[in-house]
């Protein structure tokens with residue numbers, strides 16, 4: 188009946204630090220999937236509903252929401268230590284900081300190699316083109332890039348799951364390519380540790396507990412804010428002879444992670460949407476059949492300005508976008524650079540991520556629905572519960588004050604019907620149920636003065 | 646369980662409110678995603694029809710574990726030739742309505758394709774009543 192006692196379907200990277208949380212309700216109000224309740228003065232997250240978008244962390248004024256990560260020292264378990272970096276890390280630095288100094292910075296903290304995820308982007312583009320030709324696909328296709336969006340669809344829009352392209356995101360292909368290229372140089376696979384520098388909680392979860400994949404090719408995750416702190420002084424002090432920003436030789440799209448990154452090279456039948464609430468709005472329209480039939484591709488990203496706005500990205504998202512757009516205008520590397528330069532050597536070590544990885548890209552398995560909206564699995568019982576909810580809503584004030592620990596009167600009513608909350612959690616009802624007749628009168632009056640009514644029926 | 650909504654002709658800003666609400670209800674009732682999609686697409690189309698062509702109308706949804714039945718009853722010009730209106734590609738939507746992205750010519754055939762049963766009763770000059778049924782069990 189309820190899913191409470193079952194093993195949670197999803198794992199998460201976000202944790203509430205109970206020592207810091209004061210139960211202020213900010214996160215509860217902002218969560219797009221209604222996953223948070225306040226219990227015993229602290230926020231508590233329903234793991235079946237959370238999609239790891241990170242909105243709660245952004246809203247928390249007490250730094251009580253943290254993102255788990257691997258112990259940095261774990262990289263030293265491997266002889267060959269690769270930092271697998273998204274472009275937005277490079278986008279934290281402007282054109283005065285060279286690509287080389289970022290590379291040197293990463294080396295100075297212990298990595299032996301650096302590989303940019305965006306080098307797999309051209310291949311994913313090819314995969315998308317091929318995927319579109321398949322006869323069994325449902326248009327508009329939805330990109331599988333953002334893991335928070337995939338989970339959002341599983342939880343809130345299960346009827347749209349078949350629109351998601353079953354193509355692995357660039358990160359996975361990049362890891363596979365990187366590993367293979369290193370093995371070619373004679374390094375043992377077990378000696379290679381690939382660590383992804385993550386811009387968000389969703390990517391961490393996608394690596395640790397992949398959906399639609401058996402195992403990720405990545406060995407661990409380091410949060411981008413941590414890396415930034417570690418390399419910042421190095422990079423900013425290294426301006427002297429570091430050279431300028433550059434761009435790898437092959438078809439690397441360094442703006443792929445930004446809003447429109449997947450659309451820009453497509454025809455005008457593609458549409459890009461960023462920000463989780465905007466994404467919800469568009470998915471709602473798609474579900475209603477309201478979207479123009481000419482739209483054949485949707486790039487949906489949970490964060491405002493896509494990964495530039497990821498919760499672990501330290502810099503301003505608009506500056507990040509600007510820096511990356513500038514980098515994208517650079518001519519690709521012509522291989523005339525210094526042969527003795529370590530950064531150049533690192534970059535050239537990895538050849539083109541070619542179409543031999545295409546079959547690998549198509550290995551994402553069918554995604555399973557996980558609707559968390561239903562009042563009960565059994566429709567007959569769900570109907571009964573819904574009637575119960577309606578009755579409760581008649582007496583609740585409908586002002587969504589949050590003092591009951593639920594984000595809205597409606598969700599309290601549903602929690603009660605599900606049997607996980609009590610009516611006496613409503614502070615409004617308690618006030619107006621005081622025994623002393625005189626008290627009740629003045630209380631009701633003051634409540635009416637503020638809210639204009641004491642319940643939904645007035 | 647019954648749900649009722651009122652629709653105003655010409656109010657494109659709110660077109661889709663009723664279907665949006667019913668969609669929420671169906672998700673809470675754990676209705677199969679495939680059925681849900683059909684209900685929402687058919688209902689949205691029918692709701693927009695009222696907004697685009699009629700003066701006003703009422704939508705009543707009756708939901709049981711066996712069946713979803715939705716009646717859309719409008720006051721409006723009615724449909725003179727239902728047979729013609731049922732033909733693929735036929736649309737009475739004015740250019741203005743189409744420019745707004747509504748009534749792209751899918752209309753009744755699209756509604757029919759998504760329902761298990763569709764009943765249309767119409768009196769010219771008075772209004773149209775259509776009944777959409779979906780089997781669950």
Ligand code: SF4
Nearest residue numbers: 218237238240241243
């Ligand atoms: S990460 Fe997003 S979905 Fe999860 S609890 Fe926070 S706001 Fe809600």
Ligand code: SF4
Nearest residue numbers: 333387488490494497
């Ligand atoms: S938009 Fe990018 S940073 Fe944000 S959740 Fe999605 S993948 Fe992560």
